[in-house]
Amino acid sequence: MSYKTLQVQETDDVITVTMNRPERRNALNPEGIDDLLRALDETGKRSSGVMILTGAGTAFCAGLDLDHLQALNSKSPAEHREDSARIAQLFRTLYDLPLPTIAAVNGAAIAGGMGLATICDFTLAVPEAKFGFTEVRIGFIPAIVSSFLLQQIGEKQARDLLLSGRLIKAPEAKQIGLVNEVVEDTVLMPRARELAQSLLQNSPESLRATKKLLSSHAKDQLDRELQFAVECNATARSTGDFYEGIAAFLEKRTPKWPSRKKG
Numbered sequence: 001m002s003y004k005t006l007q008v009q010e011t012d013d014v015i016t017v018t019m020n021r022p023e024r025r026n027a028l029n030p031e032g033i034d035d036l037l038r039a040l041d042e043t044g045k046r047s048s049g050v051m052i053l054t055g056a057g058t059a060f061c062a063g064l065d066l067d068h069l070q071a072l073n074s075k076s077p078a079e080h081r082e083d084s085a086r087i088a089q090l091f092r093t094l095y096d097l098p099l100p101t102i103a104a105v106n107g108a109a110i111a112g113g114m115g116l117a118t119i120c121d122f123t124l125a126v127p128e129a130k131f132g133f134t135e136v137r138i139g140f141i142p143a144i145v146s147s148f149l150l151q152q153i154g155e156k157q158a159r160d161l162l163l164s165g166r167l168i169k170a171p172e173a174k175q176i177g178l179v180n181e182v183v184e185d186t187v188l189m190p191r192a193r194e195l196a197q198s199l200l201q202n203s204p205e206s207l208r209a210t211k212k213l214l215s216s217h218a219k220d221q222l223d224r225e226l227q228f229a230v231e232c233n234a235t236a237r238s239t240g241d242f243y244e245g246i247a248a249f250l251e252k253r254t255p256k257w258p259s260r261k262k263g
Contacts, residue, residue: 006036053117061110131167147221
């Protein structure tokens, strides 16, 4: 299968999916989301294997593409919901994938990119990798990723990251439970492949059953929370603060939030 925004390679039952838009820091656009969904669908049909997700160039994934963010301003409420639902589908598909997944985080993993990195079963990162849910800085909300984040690190830590929008480096991400290992850049992919090979020594049937078990524990809660998150995400895209936040970001200036004038 061919992809416009990905490179997919398979060696000895290890499927390496590389987000391949380095000139855009592997930011997500509609084509990229569709490619990832197709790659996950193909991988999920396999009876055995391990998937490694990484990024080309110096970034893992910088979140939503700027051009896509600009285009959001002209979308209808129905289109906003459809777009939000597509992103939720991507995260949920990655979370529920029957095969083990490893994120090899080679650089910045921001907003949705951080979601992709930390939803994987294992997250390896170089020391310089930066993580952050920066949505509040552009008048947006991190609605869809919040459900997964709360499960991983608890409410207090999640509130810190989601409300502050601050960036953290890999060592702090490991300390709070979002990263499994911090490894040097030169050994990131070798270590990811080593981990994949160790997982391949386990029973494929047991791995699939264990992943299904883990997903089932969270299913009802995620179903409910993601449905609400999609609506929140879509609504936020129609606010004055969102329009101003995107404009200020693209113009490299400090935003003047309309909502602040309302008191």
